Amino acid sequence: xxxxxxxxxxxxxxxxxxxxxxxxxxxxxxxxxxxxxxxxxxxxxxxxxxxxxxxxxxxxxxxxxxxxxxxxxxxxxxxxxxxxxxxxxxxxxxxxxxxxxxxxxxxxxxxxxxxxxxxxxxxxxxxxxxxxxxxxxxxxxxxxxxxxxxxxxxxxxxxxxxxxxxxxxxxxxxxxxxxxxxxxxxxxxxxxxxxxxxxxxxxxxxxxxxxxxxxxxxxxxxxxxxxxxxxxxxxxxxxxxxxxxxxxxxxxxxxxxxxxxxxxxxx
Amino acid sequence: xxxxxxxxxxxxxxxxxxxxxxxxxxxxxxxxxxxxxxxxxxxxxxxxxxxxxxxxxxxxxxxxxxxxxxxxxxxxxxxxxxxxxxxxxxxxxxxxxxxxxxxxxxxxxxxxxxxxxxxxxxxxxxxxxxxxxxxxxxxxxxxxxxxxxxxxxxxxxxxxxxxxxxxxxxxxxxxxxxxxxxxxxxxxxxxxxxxxxxxxxxxxxxxxxxxxxxxxxxxxxxxxxxxxxxxxxxxxxxxxxxxxxxxxxxxxxxxxxxxxxxxxxxxxxxxxxxxxxxxxxxxxxxxxxxxxxxxxxxxxxxxxxxx
Ligand SMILES: Cc1cc2nc3c(=O)[nH]c(=O)nc-3n(C[C@H](O)[C@H](O)[C@H](O)COP(=O)(O)OP(=O)(O)OC[C@H]3O[C@@H](n4cnc5c(N)ncnc54)[C@H](O)[C@@H]3O)c2cc1C
Ligand SMILES: Cc1cc2nc3c(=O)[nH]c(=O)nc-3n(C[C@H](O)[C@H](O)[C@H](O)COP(=O)(O)O)c2cc1C
Ligand code: FES
Numbered sequence: 001x002x003x004x005x006x007x008x009x010x011x012x013x014x015x016x017x018x019x020x021x022x023x024x025x026x027x028x029x030x031x032x033x034x035x036x037x038x039x040x041x042x043x044x045x046x047x048x049x050x051x052x053x054x055x056x057x058x059x060x061x062x063x064x065x066x067x068x069x070x071x072x073x074x075x076x077x078x079x080x081x082x083x084x085x086x087x088x089x090x091x092x093x094x095x096x097x098x099x100x101x102x103x104x105x106x107x108x109x110x111x112x113x114x115x116x117x118x119x120x121x122x123x124x125x126x127x128x129x130x131x132x133x134x135x136x137x138x139x140x141x142x143x144x145x146x147x148x149x150x151x152x153x154x155x156x157x158x159x160x161x162x163x164x165x166x167x168x169x170x171x172x173x174x175x176x177x178x179x180x181x182x183x184x185x186x187x188x189x190x191x192x193x194x195x196x197x198x199x200x201x202x203x204x205x206x207x208x209x210x211x212x213x214x215x216x217x218x219x220x221x222x223x224x225x226x227x228x229x230x231x232x233x234x235x236x237x238x239x240x241x242x243x244x245x246x247x248x249x250x251x252x253x254x255x256x257x258x259x260x261x262x263x264x265x266x267x
Numbered sequence: 268x269x270x271x272x273x274x275x276x277x278x279x280x281x282x283x284x285x286x287x288x289x290x291x292x293x294x295x296x297x298x299x300x301x302x303x304x305x306x307x308x309x310x311x312x313x314x315x316x317x318x319x320x321x322x323x324x325x326x327x328x329x330x331x332x333x334x335x336x337x338x339x340x341x342x343x344x345x346x347x348x349x350x351x352x353x354x355x356x357x358x359x360x361x362x363x364x365x366x367x368x369x370x371x372x373x374x375x376x377x378x379x380x381x382x383x384x385x386x387x388x389x390x391x392x393x394x395x396x397x398x399x400x401x402x403x404x405x406x407x408x409x410x411x412x413x414x415x416x417x418x419x420x421x422x423x424x425x426x427x428x429x430x431x432x433x434x435x436x437x438x439x440x441x442x443x444x445x446x447x448x449x450x451x452x453x454x455x456x457x458x459x460x461x462x463x464x465x466x467x468x469x470x471x472x473x474x475x476x477x478x479x480x481x482x483x484x485x486x487x488x489x490x491x492x493x494x495x496x497x498x499x500x501x502x503x504x505x506x507x508x509x510x511x512x513x514x515x516x517x518x519x520x521x522x523x524x525x526x527x528x529x530x531x532x533x534x535x536x537x538x539x540x541x542x543x544x545x546x547x548x549x550x551x552x553x554x555x556x557x558x559x560x561x562x563x564x565x566x567x568x569x570x571x572x573x574x
Pocket of ligand 3: 225226227228229230231232233234235236252253254255
């Protein structure tokens with residue numbers, strides 16, 4: 001696997017960006033140094049070092065990685081684990097395991113790339129945008145509300161990312177109304193480019209279709225319920241598009257993923 | 268002066284270096300956890316349940332967290348006997364890991380074939396018969412809930428195997444001592460328990476079961492009291508050594524199982540909470556022995572006092 005760590009990481013900042021969405025900055029030099037965009041960490045929200053809380057660790061994509069030894073997580077409060085995280089005061093420590101899984105492979109990204117994010121799927125795409133450097137790319141972001149558009153703009157402007165931004169929102173305020181896959185389809189028709197995407201499963205399934213139609217490859221970051229995060233328990237299965245008669249074949253999202261080529265997945 | 272306590276476990280035909288094993292299905296094939304837990308330091312590693320042919324497993328979602336535990340319906344996804352022998356076992360053998368092979372067949376014949384295949388392999392210290400998996404349609408639980416069927420499986424495996432044979436019991440019976448006795452009479456060397464408890468969770472919002480398979484096996488702290496009681500009953504009913512488990516998260520949990528009568532323990536779900544858990548439990552037991560001046564851990568086994 002390489003370098004995976006379990007560390008007690010000090011929370012440097014834990015800020016609510018909008019109702020239910022938080023940004024957590026942590027001091028995690030080893031993890032930050034080893035991690036690549038698209039990889040994730042598992043956060044222990046229960047028992048020591050925090051009291052009470054759930055059993056299993058919670059998986060989160062790395063949202064920012066920087067050379068000064070910090071990582072950031074961008075997370076939405078869903079249930080008990082993320083609620084606990086939302087209440088963690090800066091200065092306290094959280095036990096983090098990572099970096100885990102296979103991230104985005106952007107070594108071939110030269111001519112043009114499209115980064116596609118929906119909702120909280122934004123988290124790893126910012127890390128990728130930051131790492132793209134001066135490679136040519138456009139960033140497509142699909143928000144639900146105009147508030148989410150504001151949050152996105154604030155986050156992306158903290159990075160040196162210079163590509164074009166294409167925004168949609170379901171309420172049609174501050175961005176084109178509709179789904180992000182709309183403008184993406186148009187862009188692919190005008191100029192096919194390889195895709196990197198993270199977001200709701202339905203959005204990713206649509207991205208997979210668009211990629212196939214445009215004859216380009218898409219790398220998508222998937223989610224699955226996880227227990228170990230290390231490839232041992234086989235909890236995090238995603239069905240492969242094996243095309244075999246012999247029945248289903250599964251991959252582990254935590255190990256072979258979370259980033260897969262869209263054509264590897266049965267949608 | 269504090270001396271190093273003797274942690275070895277006498278299982279009759281086999282002596283383990285210490286009483287902490289990783290439970291089947293929670294430690295992969297050892298390699299997956301090796302960054303955090305050197306499998307050679309454990310009393311043994313029970314590898315993921317093996318079948319003759321590779322099995323794909325169940326569709327996701329396969330797990331869900333519940334109060335003080337989790338449900339799984341992995342469905343015995345595994346590489347199959349051949350790939351295990353060729354690709355997984357050598358890594359373990361090279362590192363001197365005490366390997367326990369957990370086997371599951373759809374039929375009695377399949378159990379025998381698995382035992383035979385493993386018998387020829389160097390480096391498998393023990394076979395654990397899984398007659399207690401709740402996540403497969405045939406085999407598993409279907410055998411383990413009946414003393415007669417359990418005995419049938421044990422008989423053929425004991426005959427085919429070169430190694431000591433352990434039988435892993437399900438909690439899903441009204442009288443576990445009957446199954447344990449039948450297994451021992453049929454030739455089982457060791458009894459292990461418990462496997463997970465069939466259970467269910469629903470996703471209220473989506474009006475769906477939380478697991479695609481609808482039901483799964485409950486593990487983790489929630490099942491510890493159930494497991495303790497069953498281990499206690501079995502250790503009183505049979506002379507064969509017993510390896511206990513179910514919800515062990517800490518050294519104290521493990522010491523309770525030993526005190527009740529288990530000679531060793533299996534640590535499962537705790538490995539997910541912390542991949543270092545099994546080692547921490549081992550270290551904790553050792554520290555406890557030193558603190559209480561227990562020179563030989565076997566004197567602790569079955570030391571529960573009932574007034
Ligand atoms: C590789 C990966 C990266 C992720 N990155 C992010 C991220 O950057 N930001 C973010 O907000 N969320 C992310 N998620 C989703 C996040 O893990 C869940 O929202 C979180 O686990 C919910 O925990 P909870 O205790 O609050 O919710 P509960 O609903 O109480 O959790 C119950 C159980 O279900 C699991 N679970 C619930 N929702 C999900 C989900 N969507 N995916 C996987 N497991 C889930 C939990 O881990 C827990 O085991 C990611 C998931 C994966 C697999
Ligand atoms: C994800 C998962 C997979 C499991 N797979 C197997 C298996 O393949 N064979 C088996 O005999 N038991 C299997 N078990 C049961 C465990 O080995 C153990 O008996 C059970 O989980 C109770 O112990 P615990 O509470 O410490 O986890 C599995 C358990 C879990 C949680
Ligand atoms: S979470 Fe255990 S194998 Fe992926």
